[in-house]
Amino acid sequence: MQTAYEVNGWIAEGVDSAGRIIGVLELLPPSSTEALATADARSSPSTRLTLRLADPAPRRSRVCRRVESVPAEPERGRRSASTLGVVATRVYIETSIPSFFFEERPEPDMVARRTWTRDWWTAATGTTELVTSIAVIEELERGEFAARESCLELVAGLAQLGIDQAVLEIVQAYIHHRVMPADPAGDALHLALASYHRCDFLVTWNCRHIANANKFGHIRRVNTLLGLYNPSLVTPLELLGGTEDAE
Numbered sequence: 660m661q662t663a664y665e666v667n668g669w670i671a672e673g674v675d676s677a678g679r680i681i682g683v684l685e686l687l688p689p690s691s692t693e694a695l696a697t698a699d700a701r702s703s704p705s706t707r708l709t710l711r712l713a714d715p716a717p718r719r720s721r722v723c724r725r726v727e728s729v730p731a732e733p734e735r736g737r738r739s740a741s742t743l744g745v746v747a748t749r750v751y752i753e754t755s756i757p758s759f760f761f762e763e764r765p766e767p768d769m770v771a772r773r774t775w776t777r778d779w780w781t782a783a784t785g786t787t788e789l790v791t792s793i794a795v796i797e798e799l800e801r802g803e804f805a806a807r808e809s810c811l812e813l814v815a816g817l818a819q820l821g822i823d824q825a826v827l828e829i830v831q832a833y834i835h836h837r838v839m840p841a842d843p844a845g846d847a848l849h850l851a852l853a854s855y856h857r858c859d860f861l862v863t864w865n866c867r868h869i870a871n872a873n874k875f876g877h878i879r880r881v882n883t884l885l886g887l888y889n890p891s892l893v894t895p896l897e898l899l900g901g902t903e904d905a906e
Contacts, residue, residue, distance in 0.1 A: 747786075747787060747788040748787050748788065748859045748860065749787075749788040749790060749856075749857070749858045749859050749860075750783065750787050750788065750789055750790070750858060750859065750860045750861075750862050751790055751791065751792075751820070751849070751852060751853040751856075751858040751860065751861045751862065751890065752789055752790065752791040752795065752814060752817060752862060753795065753849050753861060753862065753863035753865060753869065754794075754795045754798040754799060754849075755863050755864035755865050756776060756780075756862055756863065756864065756895065757795075757799065757810035757811075757813045757814050758799075758802075758804075758806075758810060758864075759772045759773055759776045759864050759895075760773065760776045760777055760780060760810070760813055761773075761806035761809050761810055761813075762776075763805065763806065772864060772895075772896075775894075775895045775896040775899060775901075776864075776895045778895070778899060779862075779895035779896075779898050779899050780895070782899070783898070788818075789817050789818075790817055790818045790819070790820055790856070790858065791814050791817045791818075791819055791820070792819050792820045792822065792848075792849070792852050793819055793822065794822070794845075794848045794849060794852070795814060795849075796811065796814070796819070799811050799814070820852045820853075820856045820858075821856075822848070822852070825855060826848070826851050826852060826855050827851075829851035829854065829855055829885060829887065830847045830848050830851045832881065832885060833847040833850060833851060833881065834847055836877075836881050838850070838874075838877060838878055838881050839868060840868060846865065846868045846869055849861065849863075849869065850869065850878070850892075853890045854882055854885075854887040854888055854889065854890060855887060855888075857888040857890075858888075858890045859890060859891065860890055860891045860892075860893055860898065861890045861891070861892050861893070862893055862894065862895060862898060863892070863893075863894065864894055864895075866894065869892050870892045870893055870894050870897075871892075875892065878892070
């Protein structure tokens with residue numbers, strides 16, 4: 660596709676037939692401290708998304724010349740969990756969940772996390788709306804570990820949340836406000852997706868940057884300033900009703 664798209668300084672080479680941004684996506688002008696990340700869609704090897712984020716401050720909004728992307732989730736009841744119309748809990752699956760599902764390290768804490776992850780996954784499947792994103796797929800594909808294909812197969816059937824202009828601006832705000840590390844395709848993107856698409860939970864074993872109680876207040880304050888939903892940031896064990904200290 661030949662048409663270029665621009666909004667708020669982000670440039671994309673085009674969109675696919677479903678309206679999803681493809682090609683190079685960048686925030687101009689780049690600086691010497693730019694952060695670069697890429698994400699490939701498994702279903703379409705030719706579709707490649709490249710994010711370039713300028714530092715230190717976000718750019719002001721500019722008039723949208725032309726933009727097409729995946730629309731935000733409408734604020735309505737999500738898919739029914741039963742014929743009675745019960746709204747399913749939506750849970751965003753971050754990269755560490757499939758990784759720990761197939762964890763092979765023999766240390767007791769690693770074995771415990773694998774067990775908790777599998778127990779929660781079994782309990783959630785069929786009763787919870789499990790979603791993920793192309794960012795998770797790309798992180799797994801970049802990995803060099805024996806269970807990589809098994810991890811990819813585990814999440815292959817999950818719905819993928821769209822990465823559109825608004826999500827990218829949220830990522831930029833998180834990095835600017837030091838909510839997450841300065842990696843536009845890392846933890847900031849996972850949190851932005853879960854917040855923007857109004858997930859009830861973001862489930863992860865990343866207890867340093869995401870499921871970290873010391874950061875919850877700061878995350879809530881920034882999300883409130885941005886007018887975003889605040890998903891609960893939890894581990895599989897917490898969703899099972901336990902704590903690691905108690906085990």
